[in-house]
Amino acid sequence: MAASGSNAEQPAKRRKKQQPANAITIGGRTISLEAYLNPTPKPAKTITTPAQPTAATEKPEDPTPTERGKKTTTTSRPENHGRRGGPAPARNTEDAGLLKTRKALPIWQHRSEIQAALRKPGSNVVVLVGETGSGKSTQVPQFLYREPWCRRQTVKLTGSQDEVAVGGTIAITQPRRVAATTLAHRVSREAGTPLGKGQADGLVGYSVRFDHQVPRGTKIKFLTEGTLLQELLRDPCLRQYSAIIVDEIHERSLDVDLLVGFLKQILTGDLSGRGGVPLKVIVMSATADVDIIRGFFKDLSADDNEHKDTDHVQVLRIKCRQYPVEVVHEPRPVPDIQDALLKRIFKIHLEEPLPGDILAFLTGQEEIESAQKLIEEYATTTASNVPKIKVCPLYGQLSMEGQREAFLPVKTAFTRKIVLATNIAETSVTVPGVRYVVDCGKAKVKKYRPRLGMESLLASVISKSSALQRAGRAGREGAGKCFRLYTESTFETFQDSDLPEILRNDVLGAVLTMKARGIQDVLAFPLMDTPGTESIEKALLHLHYLGALTDDGAITPAGEKMARFPIPAPLGAVILAAARPEFDCVMEAIDIISCITSGDDVFLQLQSEEAQEEVGALRKEIQRREGDIMTYLTTIQRYTAENADRIGWCKQRRINMRNMRQALNIRRQLRAMSLKEKLISEAPPQDPQRFTPVDPERADVILKCFMRGFAMKTAMLAPDGNYVTIQGKHVVAIHPASVLHGQKKEAIMFLEHVFTNKNYAKKVSAIRANWIVEAMESRY
DNA sequence: CAAAAAGTC
Structure with a gap:
């Protein structure tokens, strides 16, 4: 296996045999476990105001959790890696029209250049810079799959007589599911083997969660970064691939950072796991500054001192014909951002010709809603010779129907569409018809604070690259203008x-991912940007507490199981605890976890007071006094017991149908895995099951079980009526969306801890104070 | 009294 852990330049550190019982040694450092073993659950008498994690730069926003606006297809097909001599895929069947369109793409000129760059012996990494619209995502894999180095080979592995197949397929990763599936459909048509029902053979396939279409003979496979990371767990050498194309690396998702780390390890390894067959890596970025990427892959041939100083990373830049976008700044800082936004929109509307829709970037739902109201008010006052206005909000939590409006051309004549969007419109979706962009210069960003074990979600200043991306949205269909409110x-x-x-994130999952893939010294793992030592140590400690790591920092069998479960590590720890005889509640734990990991909250926000009254009584029936965890359990159990009309059942209670369906997918997956891992002894009965409420004693057991993953996310009620957190001793409020909002309990456990305009505990359950000590001291 | 947007055999 190539990915054998520590880097060549950093020899593995010797771990001390002897160490204090209350400490673990990780990466050559001894870390005290004092904070975990000696909790002080007694809150201080005087409550100090919590320190603000960061200075809020803007007013907090008001979210409305509603249905997600994306469709899912759940067609599954078992993966077939294709045998040698399998049915030959159709060739040269490209539709003449499609080929003409392909040849018109800017990247077509660079076809042989790209092919040549990868043909050079020893040249295994190429960085490709091309802006949106250059066609790189659809064309580059098609340029490469017939190259000689891309042929499938049968090789003998060292020390083994067995012959294995290596290579033959090109993987291309995407940060988003929709991108992976739509690109696959597009490329499959261009290649002459369209994906679809009854197509057993084809050149192009895709693989995203709960949706795999990999025809026999697939040479080009689109996947999400997360899916490839999962494949890496089973196949550390990525044996089925000749090349990995990492697309959209400039977005720098956590998954892509991990992925290139593993790719670098394969490239620097001895290739014995691949029978000596090299792996080619093509990294594609839309932004020109690729120094970090180039620097990251530069020191590849460490064993080859002769070439050590030469640059092995080729960078190819693709010119892209873009429509010009005129950027207009404010002459002086604006005192009121909303005022400036409205004035700018009205000015564009009055002065700029039709057609040409406006796309305005705002920070959140509350801001969007209030701006919408004011623009609509203004629209009623304009003269009859001024075009009419149609305002479309666009944010992730908006229902599918609500989002659709923003993408459709306006039906009424002489009307301008004004889309008010969060940064969802910056990368995730493209709004057609836009000629004018208004950029407020801010976006909400999530940040993790390791010391407090909590996150913050605050509006902060965007980057130059982000501002450029926003401006670019005005030039997709013609010359445009971008107005910056700064x-x-x-x-x-x-x-x-x-x-x-x-x-910016908690690296708990990332560290577990590394440990599970054989990285002993996570501090030495190659990363383009390394998180602070404090964050990594915090994650190691947390994993140790969860039972995923030994005192020496090595992964435990429990940790390996947690890494295989497609859920956050603390929830994996909950499932493992649930399998212990004293808890014995795996099925309930899976039900709850399926519900909370299915997307945003399954409970849609009740906007109006009428809605609250209408739905209130029906929702009360599924609510439990123990809190949100038990309420989720009741919800999914009632949902699955409902046999006649699940859609109606959800509608009546304003429950997100799409997330409930996803929850059942996850439930099926987790049940199958638990059976395989022998956490349950037999397959659970088929749905629908009759609903029987869980009794309070059983509820206690289930909650105690969740404490094994979340003992640190607890708070005690202080004499003054505030909840004070165990970790950090800060005042925390129960979020208004919780069924326990406004209630006083002896102690609470929460699954999330977020600072917005206040310190909020979310997904809250009532617990007993002595459970906290009990859970902290328990070690498996 | 309320949340950005992505993602996992």
């Missing part, structure tokens, strides 16, 4: 690019 000198103060996710 000065040019303010723009100059922006950072070049956004902080990569790995530096």
Whole structure:
């Protein structure tokens, strides 16, 4: 196996045999476990105001959780890696029209250049820079799959007589599911083997969660970054692939950062796991600054001192014909951002010709809703010779129907569409018809604070790269204009690019991912940006507490199981605890976890007071006094017991149907895995099951079981009526969406802890104070 | 009294 852990330049550190019982040694460092073993659950008498994690730069927003606006297809087909001599895929069947369109793409000129770059012996990494619209995602895999190095080979592995197949397929990763599936459909048509029902053979396939279409003979496979990371768990050498194309690396998702780390390990390894067959890596970015990427892959041939100083990473830049976008800044800083936004929109509307829709970037739902109201009010006052206005909000939590409006051309004549969007419109979706962009210069960003074990979600200044991306949205269909609600000198103060996710997120999952894939020294794992030592140590400690790591920092069998479960590690720990005889509640734990990991909250927000009254009584029936965890359990159990009309059942209670369906998918998956891991002894009975409420004693057992994953996310009621967290001793409020909102309990456990305009505990359950000590001291 | 948007055999 190539991915054998520590880097060549950093020899594995010797771990001390002897160490204090209350400490673990990880990466050569001894870390005290004092904080975990000696909890002080007694809150201080005087409650100090919690320190603000960051200065809020803007007013907090008001979210409305509603249905997700995306469709899912759940067609599954078992993967077939194709045998040698299988049915030959159709060739040269490209439709003449499609080929003509392909040849018109800017990247077509670079076809042989790209092929040549990868043919050079020893040249295994190529960086490709091309803006949106260059056609790189659809064309590059098609340029490469017939190359000689891309042929499937049968090789003998060292020390084994068995012959294995290596290579033959090109993987291309995407940060989003929709991108992976739509690109696959598109490329499959271009290649002459369209994906669809009854197509057993084909050149192109895709693989995203709960949706795999990989025909026999697949040479080009689109996947999400997360899916490839899962494949890496089973096949550390990525044996089925000749090349990995990493698309949209500039977005710097946590998964892509991990992925290139593993790719670098394969490239620097001895290739024995691949029978000596090299792996080619093509990294594609839409932004020009690729120094970090180039630097990251530069020191590849460490064993080859002769070439050590030469640059092995080729960078190819694809020119892209873009429509010009005129950027207009404010002459001086604006005192009121909403006021400036409205004035700018009205000015565009009055002065700029039709057709040409407006796309405005705002920070959140509350801001969008209030702006919508004011624009609609204004629209009633305009003269009859001024075009009419149609305002479309666009944010992730908006229902499918609500989102659709923003993508459709306006039906009424002489009307301008004004789309008010969050940064969902920056990368995830494209709004057609836009000629004018208004950019407020801010976006909400999630940040993790390791010391407090909590996150914050606050509006903050965007980066130059983000501002450029927003401006570019005006030039998709013709020359456009971008109006920035800030000065040019303010723009100059922006950072070049956004902080990569790995530096803003809890790295618990990332560290477990590394450990499960054989990385002993996570501090030495190659990363483009390394999180602070404090974050990594915190994650190691947390994993140790969860039972995923030994005192030496090595992964335990429990940790390996947690890594295989497609859920966050603390929830994996809950399932493992549930399998213990004293808890014995795996089925209930899976039901709850399926519900909470199916997407945003399954309970839609009740907007109006009428809705609250209408739905209130029906929702009360499924609510439990123990809190949100038990309420989720009742919800999914009632849902599955409902046999006649699940859609109606959800509608009546304002429950997100799409997430409930996803929850059942996850439930099926987790049940199958638990059976395989022998956490349950037999397959559970088929749905529908009659609903029987869980009695309070059983509820206690289930909650105690969740404490094994969330003992640190607890708070005690102080004499003054505030809840004070165990970790950090901060005042925390129960979020209004919780069934326990406004209630006083002895102690609470929460699955999420987020600072917005206040310290909020979400997904809250009532617990007993002595459970906290009990859970903290328990070690498996 | 309320949340950005992505993602996992």
